Amino acid sequence: MEAPEILKLLGIILSFIIVIVGTAKVLKIYSTFGDPVLKKITNLVVVISAVPCVLRLIALSVSQIDGKWPFHDVSCQLYGFIDLVVFSGSTWILCIAAMERYFKFMIQVDHPSTFSVKNLNMIVVGIFVLIILVATGPLYGLGEYSYYRGHxxxxxxxxxxxxxxxxxxxxxxxxxxxxxxxxxxxxxxxxxxxxxxxxxxxxxxxxxxxxxxxxxxxxxxxxxxxxxxxxxxxxxxxxxxxxxxxxxxxxxxxxxxxxxxxxxxxxxxxxxxxxxxxxxxxxxxxGMGICSTDWTSKNVHALVWSVYQTIITTVVPFLLELILYSIISCKNPYNIAAVDKTIRADDIRALRFYRGASVMYFLLTFAYFTMDIGNLNGVYIHPTVIFLTSLVYFTSSVSILIGCLVVEFEPFTRIMNVVRDCWQVSRGKFSRECAEISIKKSTLHKMKERTFRDQKAYL
Missing domain, CATH: 3.30.70 (Alpha-Beta Plaits)
Known part of the structure; x- marks a missing residue:
């Protein structure tokens, strides 16, 4: 193997480790949820999102070593079917989580009866049955699962x-x-x-x-x-x-x-x-060597089926998530929690976690599908860009980890606070008390040694 192939393989292995460790870490963080429904949805979101990533990274590593899909066409068809089912399942699970949060914050009266553990299991099973029915199109000659592209x-x-x-x-x-x-x-x-x-x-x-x-x-x-x-x-x-x-x-x-x-x-x-x-x-x-829906297939109604299954398995759940989270955000969940005492801190954490994960999931999926559609229309894309975009998309469960980090550690808020406080210090005064500045002790110690022109500004 040449140096570029070795670097690609190392990147795949590193991504695989991040997916496994990140999934375990998120499961541990949110294992403290007391609500059984909330805990079950969180486990489903995290685990089902990690399954397609693990399958894709394993297949990608094998294909990179061999230079192409190394197995028979039958195994390619089977892998493509399983990949579509589990990936679509992870997308719909995030949509179910958005629906559950919508009922919790907007229709509190119907939430206990609609989203019980039993009903949740039935909804998940029904979604997977629908996905399987849609994904069996190539069995009837509609579309094709293949690693080939173009003719x-x-x-x-x-x-x-x-x-x-x-x-x-x-x-x-x-x-x-x-x-x-x-x-x-x-x-x-x-x-x-x-x-x-x-x-x-x-x-x-x-x-x-x-x-x-x-x-x-x-x-x-x-x-x-x-x-x-x-x-x-x-x-x-x-x-x-x-x-x-x-x-x-x-x-x-x-x-x-x-x-x-x-x-x-x-x-x-x-x-x-x-x-x-x-x-x-x-x-x-x-050259990625991954079996998936072949948009360039010459099979009967292949393009029609590809568009249809993409709408059902990807576009519809993301669109529902956008609508539901937009409504909740407009109503301000913190104001709702102040009025409704049944909404606890875990509910706010779960809402922010699901919303952050959905946003990242959408961005990664949008980037990959944009590249896929460009390839279908004959747009040249550099092989390095194809590999990096595909690798990020194949590790889309990392979006769950990013959503968790945003919720639990609030990195953007902390960075903005530090930047704002440093700006105020550089101007020679504080806009609030020193106790409210979220900066490390070493940095705070250096700021205390400075001589300010207006001593009353920070008293």
Whole structure:
């Protein structure tokens, strides 16, 4: 492995450690919740958010070592299904937490009956059943779970060589294609499309998609497993050996007698600009080696299903969270707690924790999906940016840890207090008593040694 790959692997291992340690730390901090419903929701939020991160980091590390997805397509389909279910589950659990907080602060009367432990279990099970039903689309041919991205169009035209044939070059391909199609329809010779898939997948590990016979030959799409495989394919094409591979599959001894054809000359075509875009844009993203929803799939209604499942599993829960937390924030939860004595300090802590985690979760998801949609539309993104964005997104459970830090330690508030107090000290006076300054003792000791022009300013 080269130095960049080693650094990537070390980053993945470090992220894995942060996810495990951070999850354990957050669980320990919020284990003091006395309300069983609040405690259960918190445990679900933390644990279910960590599961997809662990799975993705393990798969990412294996793919980085091997250079591509190292397992079979069946395992890729299974992993993609599990990944979508657990990630969507973590997103919806945060939405359920937002709903629970909304009922607690805004509809206190209905909260005990709506969010009992039994009802909470039923809601979680129902959400996962819905997600599983949505995620099974590829089983019916709708969409695809794959680590492949993009397609490379390859077309071939064949010219028959035999006795008593016309010299019209334009007529040769059409004539031969027509005769070959008739022989295939009569089942006198096997369909070459199956041989295309078998030969390229076994010999070159290149996936052949949607091969079809055209007026003058064949047309299909290639999906290469790696950049090196794509470069090898291009070299074979420029040297003319790619046509020989097709020739070995398209020539049948039976045709020499039936069609009076002695040989076939095959010309292949791959657009150079399309090839460079395929390598630089799609294979760079594919280099992550993670099986997930393939937005570039050629399957029937693949894009429609991809958009549909994204809306159900990602957009809807985030939109609900935005609406619910906006309503609660407008009403000011502290004012509500001052009036309603059933709201305790733990309820405020939980609200701030869920809200902070949801905001970070949304930002990470938005960044990754923006990159994913850009890749779908052929926008070039540097491989380093792809890796870093994907790594941060795959460790999205860290947003739970960040939400916890914001709630428990209030780092932004402390930093602002220190900056404000230092500004007041630098001006030669305090805006409040020294006892209220949240600065370390060593810094405070140095400030006390200063001579101020107005001694009454801090008395």
């Amino acid at each position: 490379l169009k390859v077309s071939l035209t064949y010219y028959p060589i035999g006795a008593n044939m016309t010299t019209d070059a334009n007529l040769f391909p059409k004539w031969y294609s027509y005769l070959l199609r008739n022989e295939i329809d009569k089942r006198i010779i096997p369909n070459p499309t199956f041989m295309f898939r078998k030969t390229f997948e076994e010999q070159l590990q290149i996936k052949v998609v949607q091969p079809k016979q055209t007026e003058t030959g064949f047309e299909m799409f290639f999906r290469c497993p790696s950049i090196s495989a794509a470069e090898e394919l291009w070299n074979n094409y420029t040297m003319g050996s790619l046509g020989e591979v097709f020739k070995s599959m398209l020539w049948y001894p039976e045709l020499s007698q039936e069609l009076n054809v002695e040989n076939v000359e095959i010309q292949t075509h791959i657009d150079q600009k399309e090839f460079r875009n395929y390598v630089d844009i799609f294979l760079a993203f594919q």
